[in-house]
Amino acid sequence: MISLWETTRISSRALAVNKMRSALTMLGIIIGVMAVIMMFAIGAGANREISDRFSSMGSNLLTVRPGAVQAPGGVRSGSVNTLTVDDARAIAEECAAVAYAAPVYGGSAQVVYGNQNWSTNITGTTPDYLFVQDWTMESGTVFTDQDVRSATKVCIVGKTIVDNLFGGENPLGKTVRVRNVPMVVVGVLGEIGTNLMGRDQDDIVLVPVTTAQRRLFSSSRSGSVSTIMVKAQSSELLGAAQDQVASLLAMRHRIREGGEEDFTVRNMAQMIENAKAATRTMTLLLTAVAGVSLLVGGIGIMNIMLVSVTERTREIGIRMALGAKTIDIRLQFLVEALMLSLLGGATGIILGVAGALSISRGFGWAVEVSPFSISLAFGFSAFVGVFFGYYPAWKASLLNPIEALRYE
Amino acid sequence: MATDGMVLLEGITKIYDLGDVQVEALRDVSFSVAEGEFLSIMGASGSGKSTLMNILGCLDTPTRGRYYLEGFDVSGLSRDELADIRKHKIGFVFQGFNLLPRMTALENVQLPMLYNGVPPSLREGKAMEALEMVGLGKRAHHQPQQLSGGQQQRVAIARALVNDASIILADEPTGNLDSRTGRDIMGLFTELNEKLGRTIIQVTHEAEMAAYGKRTITFRDGIILKDERAGGS
Incomplete structure (x- = not known):
């Protein structure tokens, strides 16, 4: 088995040959990661702002309104x-x-x-x-x-x-x-x-x-x-x-x-909790959308890797004839997919942080970029790379060298 | 166990199972090749010579029979074990050159060393040496598409030389070249065989090219038809 460093060199060369294709393949991951980072930043910022206002307002306020509590959070008011x-x-x-x-x-x-x-x-x-x-x-x-x-x-x-x-x-x-x-x-x-x-x-x-x-x-x-x-x-x-x-x-x-x-007494903490819950739901929803984008990006990587394996059948045959083992070929293509997704992930993180900051400037929203969301996004793109890169790499590594050499 | 010779084939049979029919591409073929020989294998298409080449090159295994390469039985090895044999003992030269595009001649020649464990620091020097041996030292930094067919085949030969393989296997090495360039390539093979003592086995269907070998085995229908040595020996 050849070293991971040399595998990385081979893979990065292959990606550099098709720069446009590599960039387009990464786009799905870039957008997905960017969305995850921005959603987390905005969601965390909103939560932080709510907490800050809460503490600045003092946590010792009660509101009394006419009408009875119907269900948790719901108040029948206005009728009396x-x-x-x-x-x-x-x-x-x-x-x-x-x-x-x-x-x-x-x-x-x-x-x-x-x-x-x-x-x-x-x-x-x-x-x-x-x-x-x-x-x-x-x-x-x-x-x-x-x-x-x-x-x-x-x-x-x-x-x-x-x-x-x-x-x-x-x-x-x-x-x-x-x-x-x-x-x-x-x-x-x-x-x-x-x-x-x-x-x-x-x-x-x-x-x-x-x-x-x-x-x-x-x-x-x-x-x-x-x-x-x-x-x-x-x-x-x-x-x-x-x-x-x-x-x-x-x-x-x-x-x-x-x-x-015929009245309801509520404290501020409950109202804050409600506001936070609403923010959380919204963040979760948008993150789910971002997750779908990451998934689609992953499928894009798999698609391109499958095309790439087919295009390079002869190269695979040559490498096998010269002594490349199953694991060498499999790693070569897996690392290629992983590099696509990690590079896309890194770009997405940079763009996501930049986007979150410009939203904070432009709209005056509080944003908070957490190391957690960055490592989550990076980890997820690595996962996408391995998950969607494995099948094409596996397919490539099991080619018959004789047929691969004959492939036109 | 027979250990004499570089290559020893004993009763090699290869059957392709095509579902309904079974095709016997090689039938009980036995012969040996000594170190330093230059052997030409001839035959019409379908004679079994390509199948034999794949088995000799450890790209395929026989259905029956034994293949000893340098005394070591390789007939029953797994896929990855065969890859190990190829990277150390076999140098391939193909009809279509099979160089990797967008890589310089020097990088192409270094490719086998990537897989056979030569330390990176030594690769470039060894590759350059091999390119000089085939007379292409000055073209080391050209990519295949910038080289003529004959030059590309020389790069491929340098690639086959660089891992100090036990045998060089050439599959129709002049098939894509005009006859003058073909003769140049045959001249190079003769030189490598005579001066460096490299063992060369080539497959060809051109009698003129086969004549450069010191021994010619002719196949027909999966069996050896003739086995002749040049000079009537």
Whole structure:
């Protein structure tokens, strides 16, 4: 048996002779590996981003929504509006593990200032909302509890509103119109950034919850709110807070032991988990597509190797006559297939990493190229090379030298 | 066990099983070739000479009979064992030259050494020596398609010489050449035989080329018709 080094030299020469064909054969593997690398990078990046935001947001948030849990993750909401501003106040006052609680009631509306208008999210809440969300004020003041009691026509605007509606003007003290209701801007929020779903959180107007209920989005069930945001004293107390909120609300809503609750308390961790699960599913799906591409690439290698063996029947005959053993011929063609797939794999890795980085630049997505995905892609292309290269190599090595020499 | 001579064939029979019919290509053929002989094997097509050549070249095994090469029985060897015999003891020269394209003459001549274990550092020197022996030292870096038929056949002969084979087997070596070039090649064989004492066995159907050999065996229908030595001996 001749050395692997010399076999590699023979094989690389054969590949160099048909450069175009070799490149086209590798293309399938290149695309497959590139796709695997990019999918893993984007998937891992998304997961990392979710975790990062999660920890920056604090892991001690709860959301309370009206409606009961139907199935894990599924909430029947909207049918009942049972939560009230008083529920929020009671949660803040009576639950020991709770630091703050704030009701949320609002909707979308156009905000008009002068001849400018901007469609945005109007959130009716209480001053505690800023503590729940850990938001700060850039200038001005937060509306007061007194404002909430008397449904004053005041508002706090986010950075995006300032940029789009006021165009650099100082908004403090200016009057904007929301649904034809004049409102005075008393404060500007500090910059927040985007949330988990990529929504711009600075695109927001905060108003007293009662103002939203009575003057802007009046509903038949006056006093109800769509969500209560709750912040626990600490992340360790999150579970306790969840239990306390649930039992307090059950008592307040007169729900008997074992009866169906008309609200749902969820913690952020569960929501993060849901978001991650969605990302995982997507990554898995795209990786499966990439895997199919690798498979097709492998079949391409087998196809070309079979053609190559047929074309080079006479060469095989000559080598056998000169003393090449079965193993020598088999290795020669196997190494050829392996080189095609490994070279394709390496190129795919380089292109995949480059692609992931340019996606991160171009779209601003978080990507994370892991050594694991690189070794997985490389290992898989090696496997493809051996798996799909073996049959042609085996066929070549079993040729009859007399017939191979006679082959035209 | 008979050990005299380079090649000893005893009752070689080769039967091809073609399903319905069985073709007896060689029937109980026995002869021996001494070291340093230049033997021509003649015969019409279908006479069994190609089959004999394949068996002599260890590319095929006989159905019955014994083939001793340098006293060693090779008639029952496996595929890979035969490859081992070929790489050390047989040098092939083919009608169609059978050089590898896109490889220089020098690389083609080095090919047998790739398989027979000559260290890489020695190969080029030995290949060059062989090319000079056949008068092609100056063409060492040409590829086959840049060489004439006669030159290609010389490269092939250099390739057959380079592993210091026990016998050089030439299968219609002048079949693809014009008669003048053919005579040149025969001259080269004669020189290798007389000056270097190489054992040469050639198959040919041209009496003129066969006459360069010192002994001619003529086959017909799988048996030896005549076995004559030049000079009436």
